[in-house]
Amino acid sequence: MEKRVVFDNRWLPYLLLAPQLLVTFVFFFWPAGQAIYQSAFIPDPFGLKTQFVGLGNFEYLFGNRYYRESFLTTAVFSVLVTVSAMSFALWLAVLADRVIKGSSAYRTLLIWPYAVAPAIAGVLWLFMFNPFTGIIAWMLAQLGYTWNHTLDGGQAMALVVAASAWKQISYNFLFFLAGLQAIPKSVIEAAAIDGASFWRRFRTIVFPLLSPTTFFLLVVNIIYAFFDTFGVIHTITKGGPEQSTTILVYKVFSDGFVGQDLGSSAAQSVILLGLVGILTVVQFRYIERRVHY
Amino acid sequence: MKKFIAAGVVAALMSGVAPASAATQIDFWHAFTGRLGELLDEQVSKFNDSQDEYNVVATNKGNYSETLNAGIAAFRAGEQPDILQVFEVGTATMMGAKGAIKPVYEVMAESGLPFDQSAYLAAVAGYYTTTDGQMLSLPYNSSTPVLYVNKDALEAAGLDPNMDLSTWDKVGTALDALKESGNKCPLTTAWQSWVHLENLSAYHNVPFASKENGFAGVDTELSLNGDVQVKHIDTLGQWAKDGKFIYSGRRNEGGAPFRAGECALFTESSAGYAGVKKEATFDFDIRPLPYWSDVEGAPQNTIIGGASLWVMQGQTEEEYKGVAAFFNFLSSSAIQAKWHQDTGYLPITMAAYEETKASGYYDENPGTDIAIIQMTGKAPTANSKGLRLGSFDQIRGIIDEELEGVWNGSKSAQEALDSAAERGDELLRRFEQANR
Structure with a gap:
């Protein structure tokens, strides 16, 4: 005899799924569909008239050398942000995991920066590194190093990477710490009794067991670097000097809200959408294989 | 909120x-x-x-x-x-x-x-x-751009604080003396595109863009890479290389060091007066925006x-x-x-x-009428009436980017302005298409 409870109603599962589906549709599919639709037009800002241009917006974008170059800028920026945010967070998490006295105080303080809005984070870093009045710029000058990110593209990149990564470190820290605490102590103790050093235990036991967390954070951090960092860039460099910190998402913002060119902005969103989709597929197909659950 | x-x-x-x-x-x-x-x-x-x-x-x-x-x-x-x-x-x-x-x-x-x-x-x-x-x-x-002068800084460099600074040549002489005396920031500016290209063009009665600077139609093209503009940007680029012109940012970031007394000369909007008056602890002066005396018809009038x-x-x-x-x-x-x-x-x-x-x-309040005199001295021409360009906020961004290339020495003035005109024209064509 069948012991499971069976619901005969064919509609019930759909009904139960409906709220989630509705949210997904309204907040994800609809805007994405709108962006795809709008990318085929050149409208005027006030929406008084619009012209169908087919793939014209995409042609315009890919014909622009500066747009093509911003792919490379985005790649450099994203890799730097992801690697530095994750490695610092892991380092801090490993240290915090070993602290016995006052550990909760440390942890709370380390999580704080996550509550700071990107634009505020940008302004904070800008104050410290202002070439004229910033305290760190002044200290560097005392050491004989000239800091001027308004003219030096490399310094500007370093500054926006630092500000973006700093904000994300807390988030990564939280997950790494949880991941570390989920690793059975007995395994590590057994290795310690066998005489494995801290570094060896970390390399052969902790890091592999942490890989699901690391993988999750890799995906989240890349998406963060791609989409959520424009506030930092807007406040610190506005994409400059020249185009050295103009990443793709900043250009979406600047064409749409500074230039009021909604057609080009929509086309760029579609390109970004595709790019992140491809990146996520690649991550799941090729990197996830190496993850041990 | x-x-x-x-x-x-x-x-x-x-x-x-x-x-x-x-x-x-x-x-x-x-x-x-x-x-x-x-x-x-x-x-x-x-x-x-x-x-x-x-x-x-x-x-x-x-x-x-x-x-x-x-x-x-x-x-x-x-x-x-x-x-x-x-x-x-x-x-x-x-x-x-x-x-x-x-x-x-x-x-x-x-x-x-x-x-x-x-x-x-x-x-x-x-x-x-x-x-x-x-x-x-x-x-x-x-408002319109004017020249703010830190008279104490001029004096410290052994210059007459009331010296004539009406032309860029004379400003150049002052900058040499300031640099020689060890001044770290002889000249800085706010709103570089507005002051050193848009107003420069109007002030010397040369077009910034075709079609009466865009007043006569949206099919306008930038002409900010003309001789006068190139000469001016080239001079500023040379000054930047020699440490006589200090770039402080795209907006009015130069205001803080000027008001703190670190910079000697500062080109900024006449509306910056209240801030300077409130904070400056040195003797300052407002002067008309300098011009190039070898350009015929200069100074015309500045724009707002x-x-x-x-x-x-x-x-x-x-x-x-x-x-x-x-x-x-x-x-x-x-x-x-x-x-x-x-x-x-x-x-x-x-x-x-x-x-x-x-x-x-x-x-x-001496100097507060300079902006008006500078604007109303001559009847505006087609080149000095103003600018009417689509996507202009973004075009200014492009100009900023290109000028940064000149200030850091990676581009010549001619290259940078040619590129700014070419990239700006692309946006103007987009705007023309959207407003057809």
Whole structure:
């Protein structure tokens, strides 16, 4: 005899799924569909008239050398942000995991920066590194190093990477710490009794067991670097000097809200959408294989 | 934000419920905060107290770009205000939106109120006027670039603090002496594109763009890579290399070091006066913007920056009458003279200038009339009326990028300006296509 409870109603599962589906549709599919639709037009800002241009917006974008170059800028920026945010967070998490006295105080303080809005984070870093009045710029000058990110593209990149990564470190820290605490102590103790050093235990036991967390954070951090960092860039460099910190998402913002060119902005969103989709597929197909659950 | 919404709700309720509910409400969205916001509110409440037919409700919508975007979004949703403050670079965007705006000359004519366009300073109103002389938006806050001089710094470099700095050649001599004496920041600037390309072009009567700087049509092309501009940028680039010109950023970041006494010379908007006067602990002077004496016809006149008030389409006749009454009030010489003296912005009418002069204000605050003299010295030409270019906020961004290439030595002046013109033209073609 069948012991499971069976619901005969064919509609019930759909009904139960409906709220989630509705949210997904309204907040994800609809805007994405709108962006795809709008990318085929050149409208005027006030929406008084619009012209169908087919793939014209995409042609315009890919014909622009500066747009093509911003792919490379985005790649450099994203890799730097992801690697530095994750490695610092892991380092801090490993240290915090070993602290016995006052550990909760440390942890709370380390999580704080996550509550700071990107634009505020940008302004904070800008104050410290202002070439004229910033305290760190002044200290560097005392050491004989000239800091001027308004003219030096490399310094500007370093500054926006630092500000973006700093904000994300807390988030990564939280997950790494949880991941570390989920690793059975007995395994590590057994290795310690066998005489494995801290570094060896970390390399052969902790890091592999942490890989699901690391993988999750890799995906989240890349998406963060791609989409959520424009506030930092807007406040610190506005994409400059020249185009050295103009990443793709900043250009979406600047064409749409500074230039009021909604057609080009929509086309760029579609390109970004595709790019992140491809990146996520690649991550799941090729990197996830190496993850041990 | 919540507070603002709450305040807005309360204001809306009060205007609806109060006994004076017969008053027509006029919505005015603006981009002023801080001291300027207070002065604006003062004007509005003065107007509201002066009559009981109309009630102007002023609301801050963020900075200039945010205010423009708020206006655009509101128009798309059919919730536009009556009056929208738009910065000068948004002029072409507003003009292109014929179905979204109602020209000021039309609003004034329909209201039957007296409106004499010739009373306004031609150099100010010209920026917002069609080629056949019809005023599209009401000039509100306008300023023009001038040279701020730290006299103590000149003296410390062994120079005469009252030395002639009217031409760039003479400025060059002063910079040599300043550099020699160990000054770390002989010259810096704010708003580089506005001062050193847009105003430079007008001041030397050379075009910044074809089609009368865009006034005569959207099929305009940038010509900011002409001889005068290249020579000027090349000179500044050389000065940057020698440490005589210090680049401080795209906006007015140079203001802080100048006010702190670190920089000797500073090209900045005349509206920066209040800040310098308040903070500077050194003896300073305001001078006209320098020019190149070997260019024929220089100095012509400089052009303005700032914002104007646009009237939006789709309101009732009664509201437009209120807008006209409010504009009439804003243009009155008493209000303008006070605004000019409080903020350092230019007065928009000749009468307000005369009134300020008669009050002895310029004698007490030497240099505050330089901006007006510099703008009104000669009748504006096709090259010095102003600029009307689509996507101009973004084109300024491109110019900033290219100039940064000159300041850090990665590009020559000619290369940078050629590239700026080419990239800017691409945006102008996009704008032309969208506004066909």
